[in-house]
Amino acid sequence: MSGTSPVAVVLDPELRAAAHARSENAWWLYSTEVLDHLRVPYDVIDPDEAAARLAAGGTVLVHPAEGRIVSPAGETAFPADLWERIVTIQQGTPVEQDGPPAPDGSCPVDDGILKCDDGLALSYDEDRAMPPGEPELSGTFSHTYPPPAAAPMFHRARADRLRLDFLHLLFDAAEAAGIAVPWLHYWPAGVPAVAHMSHDSDGNNSEAALSALEVFDQAGVHVTWCHCFPGGYRPEVVAEIAARGHEQALHYNAMGDADIASWGWPQLRAQYAWAQAMTGREDIVSNKNHYTRWEGWDEFFLWCERIGIRIDESRGPSKQGNVGFPFGSCHLSFPIAGVREHNRRIDVLELPLHTQDLAWAGHTAIRDVILTEALDLHGVAHFLFHAAHLHTKPDVAQACRDVAAEARRLGMQWWTAEQLNDWERARRGVRVAAEPGAGSGELRIEVTATAAVKGAGVLVAVPGLREADTGGTPRVLTGDATCAVVTRHGRRLLELAADLPAGTSVFTVTTSGRSS
Incomplete structure (x- = not known):
């Protein structure tokens, strides 16, 4: 393997130090947690390394503090406050007093007991909906047990969907530049x-x-x-x-x-x-x-x-x-x-x-x-x-x-x-790399695991993999695994299913279902 990751995260240590000196959060540091959970292989580089890394090809640059994704094929923008929004939704705001109750009476959190939902960052008005098929509230909700009727609920995982918005931009940028990006299924x-x-x-x-x-x-x-x-x-x-x-x-x-x-x-x-x-x-x-x-x-x-x-x-x-x-x-x-x-x-x-x-x-x-x-x-x-x-x-x-x-x-x-x-924690110890194999339409996948992971699903976003491709097209040429084309997060991906031992495993698969 080349040793170069398909993604490089550009982090400026001086920018981080300046934020902390002002007692401000450097929210963009959370970008690495987003990539780590997906197990996308990436390198952290300084700003002065970015130009050379881009010129060498084969890499998508993420500038998290600036809200930019740059590849050899072009540049894409995303909201620079994305990381702050994700963290604030997930971890809430500091809980120091009762939070405000919902106006409709369905969330009387002002009960004198400090708890997680006193620090909600989402909106009762904008981020909730009634469960499908349930009538809208009329008047004030009676918060009794059991509930007299369904109440509005936080029906969408907003932070997860913000993460997904970023990941789609990242995969699109890699696809446009012809760069295969491997990752590891969550389960x-x-x-x-x-x-x-x-x-x-x-x-x-x-x-x-x-x-x-x-x-x-x-x-x-x-x-x-x-x-x-x-x-x-x-x-x-x-x-x-x-x-x-x-x-x-x-x-x-x-x-x-x-x-x-x-x-x-x-x-x-x-x-x-x-x-x-x-x-x-x-x-x-x-x-x-x-x-x-x-x-x-x-x-x-x-x-x-x-x-x-x-x-x-x-x-x-x-x-x-x-x-x-x-x-x-x-x-x-x-x-x-x-x-x-x-x-x-x-x-x-x-x-x-x-x-x-x-x-x-x-x-x-x-x-x-x-x-x-x-x-x-x-x-x-x-x-x-x-x-x-x-x-x-x-x-x-x-x-x-x-x-x-x-x-x-x-x-x-x-x-x-x-x-x-x-x-x-075991899957966080897995690193995946993918590069073209020796033959036409071949992909060489190298997986290194710090501990054994049984039944791992190694996924590769292969440029040109079409919606019409079937699961029977790819084949494993070397290595003890099976492969298929699957849909994850709405994208067609090559999935390699294997029991990973601790150490390094190498697989070669065909990707003949790609478009020309």
Whole structure:
């Protein structure tokens, strides 16, 4: 391989330093997280290297701070504030006081409890819609349980779609310049999207927990079981949760109802130790905050990083009118820290939450909207249930079984948060390179993985791959893999499906379906 990536990100260290000196965020640094999640191979270069790199050919330059994509075929502009918009939607604004409620009464977030959705950046008026087939609200929504009717919901993953707008421009620029761009599918080859179910142990009622275990067995789903301080289940119930294949996790409580149930690093550390002792598991990977509690902007992620929590799933709705995608995403991502930490990547994955307790805290009409958007964007749909409702409310238990079956019907697999964390971190260790092979119409693909990845879907945006191409045209000439033409994000791509061992694997495929 040439050793030159098809994409180069132009980052000016002086521009970054100047922004931080003014106590301003260098939002454009987030461009590398967008590319890293896709696993597009790229190099970071200084501005004075850009001209030579462009002249050498074979590279698309991204100037994230300026909003420009430059290739040998020309230049394309995009909004320079794109990165700020993505991060602000996903991470919200700093939570220091109650947020404003929705005018229609569907989101009474001004409840005196600081939480994630007090920092919403999306608009109640412009970014929500009624679920399909549900009547528009007439008058003020009555926020009661179960909901008397469907409320407007955040029906689109706005941050994900902004990312996708940029990626389409990048792929279009590469296509125009005749540059093949490889990347890595978010999930195993052939899996369009995944689903995740979590459970919160509020109240720690052991009989309710046993009922929940039966419902999850009937649904055929292993859940991430978040344990809430104080108290805990009977020891035999805790053991049974693990025995049935569920993940033991933390449900950090900062609601002020116990001695260490308040907001702060010492309290999180103490509750983490409590969860370790109660579950007998030293390595607690995942957390969700009770009542989606949140304060400030980045400090909770920094605490998680410090203590060893590797994936957090707190950021989601607490009210019926902000279910769906209130933080604009159905994808795993690493958040960025503020100016004090120089906008570095925080080593804690963020797993968005989309709704709580269908048929109780969320109207059942929202289910398919969430599943469809996650499927369209190849993301992960996250549904939360509580044993207290599964135990006492047959409609909630049935909604749990139904969403499990519907996701599977759509081809989505159910994964725990720990599985999601392990997969995403493993795929982040994969680097893909593609270049023309020795023969006409051949493509040589080199994949280097820091850890084994089973069933990886290596994708290549091959210039000229036509809509009319069929999956039977490409063939693998060397290497243990299969290949086909697939559609991802609305684009026709070559997909190489292979079990990747740690180390370097080389494949040669034909791409004879390209147009001339």
